[in-house]
Amino acid sequence: MLLGIDTGGTYTDAVLFTEEDGVLRTAKSLTTKHDLSIGICDAVNRIMDREGDQIRMVSLSTTLATNAIVEAHDSPVCLIMIGYDKGSLERSNLGTAIGKNPYVFIDGGHTPLGDEQSALDLDAVKRAIDEHAPNVSAFAVAGYFSVRNASHEEAVRNLILEKTDRPVTCAHELSSGLDAPRRALTAFLNAQLIPQLHQLIHSVDIMLQEKGIKAPVMVVKGDGSLISAQTALERPVETILSGPAASVVGAKYLSGASDVFVVDMGGTTTDIAILMDGEPKLSEEGANVGGWRTMVKAVAVSTYGLGGDSEVALNRTQRCLSIGPRRAYPISLLAQQHPSVLEELQQQLRNERIGEYDGRFALKLRELNTALTSLSRLELEIWESLADGPVALNTLLERPAMAGPLQRLIDRGLVINAGLTPSDSSHILNKQNNWTRDGALLCAQLFLRQSQRDNYLLGVTPDDLAEMIYQQTIVQAGKTILDTAFIEEKIPQMTNTQSLGLALLDNALHNKSGSTTNTPLLDFTVKLGRGIVATGAPSAIYYPEITARLNTELNLPENADVSNAVGAVCGGVVQKYTVLISSPEKGRFRTHMGTEQKNFTVAQDAIDYAKSHAEEKAYQMASESGATDIIVEVDQFDKIITDAGGDQLFIESAIIATAKGRPVLAV
Template identity: 40%
Template sequence: MNETGIPDDPLLLGIDTGGTYTDAVLFCERSGVVAKAKALTTRHDLAEGIAGAVDAVLAKASAPARRIGLVSMSTTLATNALVEGQGGRVALVMIGFSETDLTQAGLRNALRSDPVLFLPGGHDVHGNETPLEMERLEAEIAALAQDVTAFAVCAYFAVRNPAHEIAVRDFIRARTDLPVTMSHELSAQLGGPRRALTTLLNARLIALIDRLVLASDRFLETRGIRAPLMVVRGDGALVSAEFARRRPIETILSGPAASLVGARYLTGLDRAIVSDIGGTTTDIAVLENGQPRIDPQGASVGGHRTMVEALAMRTFGLGGDSEVTIEEGGLSGRIVLGPRRLVPLSLAAHLHGGRIVEALQKQETRPVPSRLNGRFACLSGMPARHATGLSKSEAALYARLGPEPVALDALILSSAQLAPLDRLVARGLVSLIGFTPSDAAHVLGRQTGWDAEAARLGAALFARRRDGAGQQLATDAEAFCERVMARLARRSAEAVLETALCEDGLDGAALAGHELMRRALDGEQSVTRLRVSLDRPVIGLGASAPLHYAGLGALLRGDCVLPEDADVANAIGAVVGRVGVRSEAHIGQPQEGVYRVQVAEELRDFPDEEEALAFAESVLMRDLHDRARQAGADQAELHVTRDIRAVDVDGSRRFLEARVVAQASGRPRMTLNHD
């Protein structure tokens, strides 16, 4: 033990950037969580939120920065960029493909206006080449280097022979200093257009992740933290920040993946449904035998189905900062939550002083309530250079906004202006402020820290509104807030149930909202009695989980586990995980008696099946050892499996093909800096 009372073991610093908060946790492998802290996420510059959270957690622990032996982060940056259509401009080089291939896998839509070059070349399924011709690339390389931020290269059957991708990469690197992504580096699966899509998106994200890593490195250096920086991948494994910079596409779903790792660590449960509620979304996945399931179809995000291995996760637009609205045209005045995120009224008033409260008080005195009451807008902090291509109406609204909130009833002069405002919000240029479940929790005294008076005024404005039958929505602000909280608990139960039904191979979305399921959840007493329950407990994660999931177990007639430190489970998951990398080799038979091995960047023929398999394994072991070290592993454990396909023809075995898969895992390397 040292003078602070903390064991002399290295301290691990975990960081998670969420939609509302950035979390930081100091963790000791011997004693667990040492300290935890939060700071508001700064969307325009994530490094600011990271700095706030890390400074706060170091102050709480009274721990010197030199004791930190590892820093690991989970991030939503890649996911958000794909969802919002952001990223650099990329030149896609397609070798052996044609224009018609752009119609597959959503590749044309993903390209947008980015340039694409088609070069003759590529290989067949056995790795035999069509000659590569690079005249067009040679003619256009100088102009492209001035117009794009990165290159993506995809060749026909590159997973059987990557020679042409490597040749094009070397050509580009010799003439530019721009990053180049090759498709065979990211996936060993067949399906050229989807592999090209994955490569394009990876190249588009390189600059974003690069900026985050560089900003984090600079921040850590200024604080005297000289420890390896790791990033959580979408499958829950850790990789070095340098590794993630080259393959940023693998960090999509990083945050949800970290939450599952954290849930397993905090509870020790091997079978559970993990539901992580944040400010913007609820992410739900299933644990089986202590492991989350990997989506065999590849991660899907922002409408793009990639070839990236990631957790089988369902994401719902449901969180503490979800937009509260009333169902249009309904008689009962049913409360609708999300999927859009708003800045809560209580948070906006906390950040901007009395401006919000004064405007709400004026709206409360008006005899006729308006749909625009309790709504504000302001610029999001996105740099002005992103405000390109605005329509006349969008530009006019954008020009009237600044960093301080403006009431919508003063900003919107006609209903025609609502659509342009929504488009500005969708592009991330404008933030909307309004009533959310977080505000309801502040009114009821179940959550503190922000401005409860602003929340109460917003609830009172909602309560005054009328349903389709002309009845007031609630008797007062508190009664309306109780309805909001009950609605969030109910929607959470439906989301968990939908995930469980999908895991059983059913149409969860349709069944979870069915009238019979409604009756089962509500426990209605009638001639037909219906019950629904789960075969495993639910683990509730997130800062607001104890608040919103308190009644979840009763609704689902099962256990709901709310572990201590559930509020920082993602940050814990970022430091307790293991480094994991995998490689695979393919062995085909281009002709009788010839076994062709494609492994790493090598292609070799053998006259004997076992000799070919042994060669593939030896190269994989060597390659994986190097990759595990680059990914940050310390003393990685290696495991190799063979998948051989053969058929029996007239009593004689006939080899078809084989895959050899090698996996390495281990705890990340740590450093400890003493005075």
């Protein structure tokens, strides 16, 4: 038997699976971010008892990395840039991504041919390590043209490991592609994600020990293939879009569809991919998550901050409801877990004075991954006040000075706001019943009281508000699918909120069945060219109506709510290794392999050496990633131009070895 586990922002799913019989048992449990092992153990306990010795492989998928980027929840990281100029921060949104994290420019780096452009300033590196190590959870190191010579990155990495216990990410290990700022961005994001993936895999280890499971542990990469847990710990950025990729693989298995949109709606995000001829479409430019274009090869997924637990807020400027992109802890769930929350909501409703933060609470989401000294005095005060459970924001923010520190804790993913969400509206409308409806009703009443104070939503009841949230969620979800179709068809996106195009789409997506007015003079419809396979826990609530408005077919397969966990056990291992060959001068050819460069006078000799090295390295990487029955294919891509005299000039060649295998299973 194979055990598939998916850890999402809201739920942790578990699946028992065999190649002969498919899905045997499934279970869902709430994700417990403060200690992931609790949710994982709970889900696994629901589908197995004493069968630990029968499990031959455990495979994980997770949306935690994707969610962290989309919601801008990050761990503090120091980025060391070797040989970069300060203008690099303006390219690929690198400076925006870094935000308030420390970064350091260090002399060094290499030329496009792998020669040293200037000596590495190790003294400056030592000073940077001493200054920033106490306040960060990891380091990222990016050297200029490190894909042609990685010696400076390696030297800095070794120094960091010698002086600290912080994990280090080197940019050259994540991508062989040129684009220095984007490579630095990818390394930076990788370093931010290390603590989260470490927590996940450590939590799985706890479950394995508890259940007596001695099977290999694999993790789904963003392209849907598998890597060993150890490899994932070294390169967690490759698990960006792990959950969506697993969902696509699982959706294909569960539905049998071959040419469809695959939509995975979870608690935090909606992820949309396309199956073409039965295969997931891969991103040619690298995974794009939360607006950051990485250099990680992944399934072409459009990720939107819209899910069952998206935060519902009142946009006072535009006088409308806004849903997402940030997640909020659903009040119906919070009230079920903490009955005192119901009492607080009732008291707020009895108060004559309308509180600024009525119906909203804060609670710890996970533990610190840095020293307490990394928190300011006010941040520490808030952190300690949340030690015993959720606290009403009216209490927490009695002093205006506390708002900024609270927001910083939220930005780091340490604390989360609880409030009204689409999940709460589903409880009010009796479309969902697994949490406390009373909490959702009270929160809706408080939300309306605040809105009506501002002369908005006058005469609206809690049921009316819940229906408005439900309808707006449908409209926003429909737009995400159309947006993905526009991108695929290369149709320019409509960014002007006053544009005629957006007005027509709004008209087509809004529900007109309940209108009591006369038949409109204009009534637009939109038709999607492919059907939709909908997966994820909230999909059954929303997608029957969404597909009806998009005039397309819905495939809601059995076990669609645990599609990610199914996909986690259906993939294989794929690893690629690239060797570049350059020509520093006529008649000389140079191979670039990490810290090693080798010169040849005959092009074919360089190619033969590169192919042999790439094949050996790809095989080794696949083996280390947990594969057996490995087959390696080697491709050669030459860049040759013709000069003015008609002669052909060799510019460079890329030798790419692809190793494929199936996961090693326990005996």
